[in-house]
Amino acid sequence: MELRQYWKLFKRRWLLVVIPAVVVLAVGLATYQTPPPAYNVGVRFLVGQPPAEAADTADEQRYYNWLTSEYIVNGLTDWVKGGGFATAVSQELAAQGFDVAAGAIQGSIAADNVRSMLQISLNYGDAAVLAAMMDAVAKVLIEQNAAGLPQLDGETAVLVQLDQPVVNQVPVGIRSQLDLPLRIALALGAGVGLALLVEYLDPTLRERDEVEKLGLPVVGEIPKK
Numbered sequence: 226m227e228l229r230q231y232w233k234l235f236k237r238r239w240l241l242v243v244i245p246a247v248v249v250l251a252v253g254l255a256t257y258q259t260p261p262p263a264y265n266v267g268v269r270f271l272v273g274q275p276p277a278e279a280a281d282t283a284d285e286q287r288y289y290n291w292l293t294s295e296y297i298v299n300g301l302t303d304w305v306k307g308g309g310f311a312t313a314v315s316q317e318l319a320a321q322g323f324d325v326a327a328g329a330i331q332g333s334i335a336a337d338n339v340r341s342m343l344q345i346s347l348n349y350g351d352a353a354v355l356a357a358m359m360d361a362v363a364k365v366l367i368e369q370n371a372a373g374l375p376q377l378d379g380e381t382a383v384l385v386q387l388d389q390p391v392v393n394q395v396p397v398g399i400r401s402q403l404d405l406p407l408r409i410a411l412a413l414g415a416g417v418g419l420a421l422l423v424e425y426l427d428p429t430l431r432e433r434d435e436v437e438k439l440g441l442p443v444v445g446e447i448p449k450k
Contacts, residue, residue: 235420237424238420238424241423242417242419242420243416245413248412249408249409250405250409253408262352263348263349263394264351264393264394265346265392265394266355266391266392267347267390268344268386268387268388268389269342269344269386269388270342270343270344270363270366270384270386270387271385271387272298272301272385296376297374297377298341298342298343301336301343301366301370301373302336303373304370304373304374305334305336305343305362305373307331308331309373310331310373311331312327313369314330314358314362314365317365321361325354325358330358333348333349334346334362335347342387347359348395352394356392359390360390368381370382
């Protein structure tokens with residue numbers, strides 16, 4: 226089919242192309258809700274063991290302390306991502322008057338080992354609660370980390386908090402901004418498909434060439450006014 230024929234087709238069926246997009250646009254505008262605010266806070270921790278007391282073994286012990294800290298960070302990273310840590314943080318928050326379920330904490334926390342440092346990141350929809358969550362996370366990490374480090378035989382690893390928690394608002398993602406335009410584009414595509422389908426099923430003959438292809442002689446044409 227030539228481009229001219231497509232143009233004539235869509236000129237006849239333009240309503241079928243436009244209506245799905247208009248419906249999607251109307252529904253999208255009627256049901257649109259402003260994305261809820263989201264906040265993020267991150268803190269880094271240095272991890273180690275108490276220094277050796279004996280002078281003659283200080284250098285050797287210091288080496289093993291540095292080596293051990295890397296393994297401790299890896300262990301704490303796994304512990305922070307688990308349900309036991311989230312439960313401990315939830316209990317700490319409850320003691321401060323904040324009701325945050327362990328599942329919500331576990332779903333909003335991220336931990337990583339960055340150059341032998343433990344990096345904790347939290348996301349939440351309330352800035353004040355998020356600040357309390359990070360304080361509770363730091364307290365549980367510093368005071369209860371023996372629960373996640375069975376290889377230390379009950380000893381608590383030394384954690385040094387490098388940053389003061391600063392809560393920042395997370396900008397709205399591009400996905401939410403493109404959601405409605407993408408749905409309108411899909412609706413336009415569906416409208417084009419619908420127009421082609423209706424044209425294919427329509428038995429009406431509108432062009433001289435269509436009549437001649439059937440082997441019928443054209444006696445005359447009625448021009449459009």
